[in-house]
Amino acid sequence: MTKRPGSVLAGRRRGAETTEAILHAALDELSRRGYAALTMDGIAERAGASKATLYRRWANKQELLLEAAGLVIRPIDAPDLGDFSAELRHHLRARLALYDNERGRRLVAALIGAAPTDPDLSDALRHWLDGVSASTRAIIERGQQRGDVRLDVDRGTIATLVSGPMIYRAIVEQDAPDADLVDQLVALVTAAVSPR
Amino acid sequence: MTKRPGSVLAGRRRGAETTEAILHAALDELSRRGYAALTMDGIAERAGASKATLYRRWANKQELLLEAAGLVIRPIDAPDLGDFSAELRHHLRARLALYDNERGRRLVAALIGAAPTDPDLSDALRHWLDGVSASTRAIIERGQQRGDVRLDVDRGTIATLVSGPMIYRAIVEQDAPDADLVDQLVALVTAAVSPR
Amino acid sequence: MTKRPGSVLAGRRRGAETTEAILHAALDELSRRGYAALTMDGIAERAGASKATLYRRWANKQELLLEAAGLVIRPIDAPDLGDFSAELRHHLRARLALYDNERGRRLVAALIGAAPTDPDLSDALRHWLDGVSASTRAIIERGQQRGDVRLDVDRGTIATLVSGPMIYRAIVEQDAPDADLVDQLVALVTAAVSPR
Amino acid sequence: MTKRPGSVLAGRRRGAETTEAILHAALDELSRRGYAALTMDGIAERAGASKATLYRRWANKQELLLEAAGLVIRPIDAPDLGDFSAELRHHLRARLALYDNERGRRLVAALIGAAPTDPDLSDALRHWLDGVSASTRAIIERGQQRGDVRLDVDRGTIATLVSGPMIYRAIVEQDAPDADLVDQLVALVTAAVSPR
DNA sequence: GATTAACCGAGACGGTACGTCACGTCTTTAA
DNA sequence: TTAAAGACGTGACGTACCGTCTCGGTTAATC
Structure with missing residues (x-):
């Protein structure tokens, strides 16, 4: 049981890796299957994440794509x-x-x-x-x-x-x-x- | 049962006016509502045509848009x-x-x-x-x-x-x-x- | 010129053979492909007739089927x-x-x-x-x-x-x-x- | 990316109420409008569900009707x-x-x-x-x-x-x-x- | 034999339902 | 608390069939 409310690092904390995996999955899907075939379900699956996680981080497809683009367009x-x-x-x-x-x-x-x-x-x-x-x-x-x-x-x-x-x-x-x-x-x- | 013509020119002809109405409807919708909001149903309705008529002339949305574009891009x-x-x-x-x-x-x-x-x-x-x-x-x-x-x-x-x-x-x-x-x-x- | 509006019966008569061909085509389609797959286009094609000819003789699919049934159900x-x-x-x-x-x-x-x-x-x-x-x-x-x-x-x-x-x-x-x-x-x- | 459960019981469960609502909607539509007028859209609307939900549960119209029939034919x-x-x-x-x-x-x-x-x-x-x-x-x-x-x-x-x-x-x-x-x-x- | 009206095959047309797919939201269970 | 899994409402997609409508061309009754 031993609840430790004082602990700052409670909960999950693996967020950064997941975020990166999703962004790279998006770029992967883009280069493999093209823009028209880009789907949130597809990105989620390739990233091993769930769609809810995607939408927790980005409001919609465009925003995700936008941040992914930022990785490439420096x-x-x-x-x-x-x-x-x-x-x-x-x-x-x-x-x-x-x-x-x-x-x-x-x-x-x-x-x-x-x-x-x-x-x-x-x-x-x-x-x-x-x-x-x-x-x-x-x-x-x-x-x-x-x-x-x-x-x-x-x-x-x-x-x-x-x-x-x-x-x-x-x-x-x-x-x-x-x-x-x-x-x-x-x-x-x-x-x-x-x-x- | 009559003689079977099998001729090339048999049957009702496709209406040139309908074709034009559809193409203009497509351009109309494009300029009014933008590319993302372009739907085949919307184009059909604006043109006073049926979706089946659109698909009789063009295999899909892209092909229709392509020909519509040809009207503008001279x-x-x-x-x-x-x-x-x-x-x-x-x-x-x-x-x-x-x-x-x-x-x-x-x-x-x-x-x-x-x-x-x-x-x-x-x-x-x-x-x-x-x-x-x-x-x-x-x-x-x-x-x-x-x-x-x-x-x-x-x-x-x-x-x-x-x-x-x-x-x-x-x-x-x-x-x-x-x-x-x-x-x-x-x-x-x-x-x-x-x-x- | 000599318009003769009074004449009741002029012009080509409906072909009895065509009617029979259509009815038999309907029964054929029924036994081959089943009721669910029965289409007016399919019957017309098998009969070598046009859909318009079917609708000239029967008001709709049901009526055609009904008469076809009459051939079998004696x-x-x-x-x-x-x-x-x-x-x-x-x-x-x-x-x-x-x-x-x-x-x-x-x-x-x-x-x-x-x-x-x-x-x-x-x-x-x-x-x-x-x-x-x-x-x-x-x-x-x-x-x-x-x-x-x-x-x-x-x-x-x-x-x-x-x-x-x-x-x-x-x-x-x-x-x-x-x-x-x-x-x-x-x-x-x-x-x-x-x-x- | 977290541990992948792959467990059988994960994710939102199908709503039993929704299923029932759909089945009853199907029977309703059947008795009100007859078999020929039965449409999946109609059933979905009456059930307050979406067509996609219908097709998530039943492969096609027949299968849905079949299960609905099971409620009546005891x-x-x-x-x-x-x-x-x-x-x-x-x-x-x-x-x-x-x-x-x-x-x-x-x-x-x-x-x-x-x-x-x-x-x-x-x-x-x-x-x-x-x-x-x-x-x-x-x-x-x-x-x-x-x-x-x-x-x-x-x-x-x-x-x-x-x-x-x-x-x-x-x-x-x-x-x-x-x-x-x-x-x-x-x-x-x-x-x-x-x-x- | 010429005229002419109805017939005929082909197939376009407006509708409407089908079954599919992706979006963005939500609920459930597990960690 | 955060995640994966996946159901959900919405709405567009492209297909298929219905019954109607032209379009040329044919055929048979009347003149």
């Missing part, structure tokens, strides 16, 4: 390398990792496809996006401070200009963007924004 | 205007119509989101895409023949470079791309591809 | 043989033909099963029944006139008494009533109704 | 009363309850009508039948042991002889068999099977 840094072209190339190459596998592409496609319908998803997508865009804008800004980049270019547009083709290649053309695309992109943008 | 021409920048600007501005309303953006987002899962949708998307890309490539080719555009630029990459930001703005940033974006895009690309 | 005569037992035996043996095959049993079962729901069917069933019952009652009446049968027996009850077990064996026990059952039935009834 | 006892005629009369009168209302007659008619098509239904019908027949045979056997009934009568045939007219009156003639029919039946059978 912020990408943009270190100061002293040269605009080098920085941009470095940054864009770092982005390739997300798209070089079917799972990543499916994940991003799913987010984009569902976003116009789901406000939460939409917000999250926009937030992730802002981060990515911020890196690019920072690179441009440093370039402008250095004198590598003309002062009259619009940083937001340039950010859109480099992000667009990456996602377009990955999601619409459904092919992995590669170093070659990055290089051409860097060359074109560099030519366009260089002073004179 | 090929965009790229006439010869004698000048690279002018042609590109004209072409990109023509594309804006698709994205300047919620319905068009939702439609394209839905297609992109569902494509990685559905092979038919994927094919259709790719086909539409090829058409759009072909227009852009033709503009670049004419520019190269005129001498407006350097000969060493990769036409496919340029096509991706201009298509990407348009869709990115519309679908990911969820905002209508406007004449301003087009102008900046044209300026940047022109600067990048101009000889010397 | 009135059974009860000739005067000069002896009550002989007449009853003769009559009941004549009834066996309807039940000695799966089709007949299914048909009667279908009629009986559907009758409580469908008033028309119910009427038709009752009409057929009255005929059968009338034969039995006539046999009993002749027996009473001859002195073979007691005058105080209720003819209707005796009719029910002999009809009941036949149908019961066929439809409920789902077995063909045979000469043996008839003989036992005749013996029992004869014993029960004989004078003294 | 085994009928045949106690030893020391006298053949009295026992037979008692037993047959007990059977009247099933047929003295529209619902019971419709139910039995539906079972009989559908049985030739559906093997499960057929088995169930036969099983119920065997029970009823067994009671009658037991009555006859006791009669034979007492000397009330001749030893050379076939018990099975007598059982058919008394069951047949009851059902015939109820289902084919579509009228409630009453005490009068029972009395006449008893009188006739007694006369037929009495020694001498």
